[in-house]
Amino acid sequence: MSAHTTLLSSGASAPLTPAEEAELAAVCASLDAWGASVRDPAAWPTHPHAADWDRQNAADYFERCTSSDAVRRELFTLVRTVLASEPAHLSLLFLLHFLGQVGGLEAVADGDGGAQTLRIRGGAQQLSTGMAAQLTAASAAAGGRSGVGRSGDIGAVRGGGGGGSCELRLGFRVARVELLAGDDGAAAGGGLARGSASASTSASASSERASDGSGAGGGGGVRVHLEPSGEDDSGRSSKDNSGGGGSASNAGAARAVTARCVVVAMSPPLWGSLQWSPPLPPAKRAISQRMYMGRCVKTIAVFDTAFWSCTTGDAHHAVAVAAADAASGSADEPPLQPAGGEQRRPHLEDCGPVANLFPSVVDGRPALVGLVVAAAAAAFAALPPAEQRRVVLRQYARYFGVPDEQAVAGGCRAFLVKDWMAESYSRGCYAALMPPGLASSSPDEGCGVEGSGGGGSGRGVAWGCGPDAARAPVWGGRVHFAGTELAREWAGYFEGALESGYRAADEVLEALARGTARVSSDAAGAGLARSRL
Missing domain, CATH: 3.90.660.10 (Polyamine Oxidase; Chain A, domain 2)
Known part of the structure; x- marks a missing residue:
């Protein structure tokens, strides 16, 4: 990453009069203070205003709290440029929670010291190509075969602690996530698979099976079914001339990977694009259906x-x-x-x-x-x-x-x-956001908001579909969830993606440690990474 600042111009920071500056400063001070008070979702049930804040959208609050059109315009522009959302679509509580996560408005402001200060020289794609190069190097060092291929190829890196493996699959998508029959729902230890919309999987002690599902094997776990994505490296359709739906290089090459734990690293609105067997719990379904991507x-x-x-x-x-x-x-x-x-x-x-x-x-x-x-x-x-x-x-x-x-x-x-x-594997950006009423609703209400409850206090409100519910593992600790939206700090940013990945890895290590199989020596030696940021 380059260590330089970048220059910025935006519709925000338009010249204001001294009176407008004072009004904006007062509103921002309130937003920062309130954001700090709801940074931790665990505090919402007892917070005196959380339920009210979740019932209203940010636009309504901005209209009520400001007397100046110029100040109101600044606040609307802030939400649009930072979260890529119209304020009317966004829960005020979720906005405050976001500000609490990042440390206040100054942290996401334009200019030196703000979230846009640093940029990756040469583009963010280097993160993907760099990790691919590391896989290739690790494969060579371990005596395995090449770790990365173009669309439709399957690369594998063998070796590492515990004799596990790491595979990067290009040109495939995850289609179905299945809890194996006879699973007792408790993480039995031993393996790890990572599944996402781009079908990147990392598995130790996992096994690949044909798409007919034969050979489930004993011991329980999760099976992730893959199918050709039908897209080339640019994300465009690359159908073959036979009229089938897959790309020419991998048509008919559906596969399944079985592992003891799976990490799903997708934006919550994309969870619904997968088939889940058994279905996701009601809270997860409501979150997937009602969270929306920025545009x-x-x-x-x-x-x-x-x-x-x-x-x-x-x-x-x-x-x-x-x-x-x-x-x-x-x-x-x-x-x-x-x-x-x-x-x-x-x-x-x-x-x-x-x-x-x-x-x-x-x-x-x-x-x-x-x-x-x-x-x-x-x-x-x-x-x-x-x-x-x-x-x-x-x-x-x-x-x-x-x-x-x-x-x-x-x-x-x-x-x-x-x-x-x-983009089929993002459907928007910068990240997924919560609308009014979702966090404080009951999981049983699904997409409804009637459970937002009564008075101003969060007591008596269901709080079944908030950030903690979005992060929670399912299927007895078999499936874990990551992604920048699920971060406990800097959600929506690179730092949030890293934090959520480390958190999910810690959860899996803890689940494996509770099982009957041994965690690999490398994992045990590394210990749990509580904070790496």
Whole structure:
């Protein structure tokens, strides 16, 4: 990861009057204090306001607590840009819980020290390719075969403590998760399988079986059924010429992996895309059905020159942050910084669909990375590609005060769009969120919200579908759940994904330690990782 700051411009941080600044500061102080009080979901049942907060959406609260349109606009923009959601769709309690997890509004603000301060040089895809390279290296060191192949290939890494194995399967998806017949529901120890929508599995003492389910074996456990994803490495359909549904390289190659424990690392709304036998408990089903993904479309416009570095505008709209490591070369990014002058820019979001704007460099050329979020993302995604390009470049010309919009369009050498809502294995971003009434509802109510209860205190409210219920293992500790949404800190961020993964691994180790089989020597020697962040 690069050790430099990134520069940002967004519709938030528009110039406010002193009175508006004071009002915004008071609201933010309340949000931070309340967020700290509901950081731990275990405190919600006895919290005097948690039930009321869960019954209302963030938009209604913002409307009631503010007298200034400008302050209200700041708060709406905050939710849209940070969580990619309309405030009206979001539980106020969930928003406060999120702020408590990250340490307050300042932690997710724009500029130096905020959550957007650091960026991965070269892109986040390097995390996947780096882990793949580690698997390959581990395989070579252990004398196994290559650990990673292209779509449709199956790689395996053998060796490691306890004689287990690690397999990375590309071009497959998890279709069904099955509790084996005769399982007593208690983790018997010995093996670990990791299942996700991308069919990445890591199993020790696991066994692969044909898709007909033969050879279940004794001792109980969980069987994860895989099927060809029908998509190539880019995520697009890659059907063969035979008219079948699988890709040419793996058609008909359905498999099943059996292990004693499984970790499901998927956003909760995707749990319902799998077949579960037996069905998930009511709380898990309600969470999967009612949590919703944020909406975001990412655009990258690559230019000949950084025209934005020499335009005038208000500094509130161009937060320039010095590089933390000048030697890293981060200064190559042309800043969103005015050269001078007193002319104020309009609000970014008033000029077009982009709500967050970052300067970058792509293949040595200056670029602007723009994020279209929340309701605007759905409308933008429906536009034809040429119209998407036109409205974004027109927005940049207007925002940076360039009179000739065609000059901006003519200087754009490439325009890329990534619609995360169209991705079958994410269905949106940045993460899954809770609507009003879900956390405080009873599991038996399913998708209903009537169980939100009576008075302001959380006492007497069911609290059956909150974050703790989302994280809870099922099937007697056989199936565990991870993913950034299920983190106990920094949910929705890379740090949250790491924290939840470590937490799920700790749960599995504890489950295996309670079983009859031995945990591998490496796992026992490493101990439980209570906190690695």
